[in-house]
Amino acid sequence: MTTKGQTILITGGTDGIGLALAQRLGEDNRLLIIGRSKEKLTQYFWHEKKVRTYVADLSSMEEVKTVSNTILSDIDGIDLLIHNASCVSSARIVTNDGFEMQLAVNYLAPVLLTAKLLPLLKRKQGTILFINSRAHKRVKFDISDLQLAQDYSLSKSYNRSKLYLVMYAKRLSELLVTEGVKVQTVHPGLVNTKMGEKQCNIFHRTAWIVLKHLGKSPKCAANNIVRIIGSYEFRETSGCFFGPNVQETPASVVRDHEAKHNLWVLTEKTLQTSIL
Numbered sequence: 001m002t003t004k005g006q007t008i009l010i011t012g013g014t015d016g017i018g019l020a021l022a023q024r025l026g027e028d029n030r031l032l033i034i035g036r037s038k039e040k041l042t043q044y045f046w047h048e049k050k051v052r053t054y055v056a057d058l059s060s061m062e063e064v065k066t067v068s069n070t071i072l073s074d075i076d077g078i079d080l081l082i083h084n085a086s087c088v089s090s091a092r093i094v095t096n097d098g099f100e101m102q103l104a105v106n107y108l109a110p111v112l113l114t115a116k117l118l119p120l121l122k123r124k125q126g127t128i129l130f131i132n133s134r135a136h137k138r139v140k141f142d143i144s145d146l147q148l149a150q151d152y153s154l155s156k157s158y159n160r161s162k163l164y165l166v167m168y169a170k171r172l173s174e175l176l177v178t179e180g181v182k183v184q185t186v187h188p189g190l191v192n193t194k195m196g197e198k199q200c201n202i203f204h205r206t207a208w209i210v211l212k213h214l215g216k217s218p219k220c221a222a223n224n225i226v227r228i229i230g231s232y233e234f235r236e237t238s239g240c241f242f243g244p245n246v247q248e249t250p251a252s253v254v255r256d257h258e259a260k261h262n263l264w265v266l267t268e269k270t271l272q273t274s275i276l
């Protein structure tokens with residue numbers, strides 16, 4: 001797809017890669033930005049005429065539904081939906097809905113938001129892009145304890161939430177083939193952002209601060225993602241996993257139809273709604 005003159009929705013457009021993507025894509029497109037902080041949305045976008053901002057805490061499924069309804073009444077189509085918002089947390093936090101925080105923000109929210117906004121994507125034969133991570137390959141597929149009530153760790157929850165999302169994206173791409181809606185996933189590489197500092201203990205924060213300096217800048221990551229979005233490979237395929245440069249092979253379980261089906265069923269049960 002060309003990234004000019006499009007209607008693009010970005011979640012988590014108030015920091016890191018999402019903010020850099022908004023700044024880059026805002027040059028030539030009409031943007032909708034979801035952020036949890038009204039102050040940050042105002043600070044970055046108050047002067048932008050082609051940008052609409054929406055405040056929603058994506059850890060709350062009620063807020064996901066409310067913001068979706070507002071967007072449905074505001075616009076008539078979406079060309080590109082970029083699911084970028086994500087969090088990590090050292091401690092196991094339980095949201096008001098009773099979900100483990102990383103599961104809620106990194107997996108359940110994008111699934112629910114996608115389901116609610118599908119009519120807008122179908123109208124434009126749009127593309128759904130998940131910002132994911134190669135970290136999804138560092139964990140075994142397991143849905144026996146979705147909330148990680150027994151054995152929580154930051155990395156286990158983060159890696160799992162990203163694995164679930166790659167599997168869901170693949171299944172969604174298969175189900176949307178006849179609708180003309182494409183679904184893609186991209187890993188941006190290591191990027192120098194504050195992600196590992198926000199809800200983290202001193203140990204995780206220190207480790208992230210050391211590691212992140214090996215990464216590229218958010219601006220560079222955003223430019224890479226925009227280049228991938230504009231590439232022939234991206235435009236002509238669906239259900240693929242892209243690395244920072246080229247298409248890559250995701251975890252082998254992404255090809256396991258039964259595993260994807262079981263995850264889909266459990267996700268609908270958890271969200272208590274149909275997700276297509």
Ligand SMILES: NC(=O)c1ccc[n+]([C@@H]2O[C@H](COP(=O)([O-])OP(=O)(O)OC[C@H]3O[C@@H](n4cnc5c(N)ncnc54)[C@H](OP(=O)(O)O)[C@@H]3O)[C@@H](O)[C@H]2O)c1
Pocket residue numbers: 011012013014015016017018034035036037040056057058059083084085086087105131132133134187188189190191192193194195196198215
């Ligand atoms: N950084 C890396 O090396 C790296 C590597 C692989 C993949 N990724 C992926 O890249 C994406 C962006 O990460 P990043 O590094 O740019 O992180 P970041 O700088 O922390 O940005 C995350 C964005 O998500 C928002 N967010 C977090 N929780 C939210 C919630 N409950 N409701 C609404 N918005 C929420 C944040 O809002 P605030 O501004 O209010 O905090 C921020 O705008 C994520 O999907 C991440 O998994 C990053």
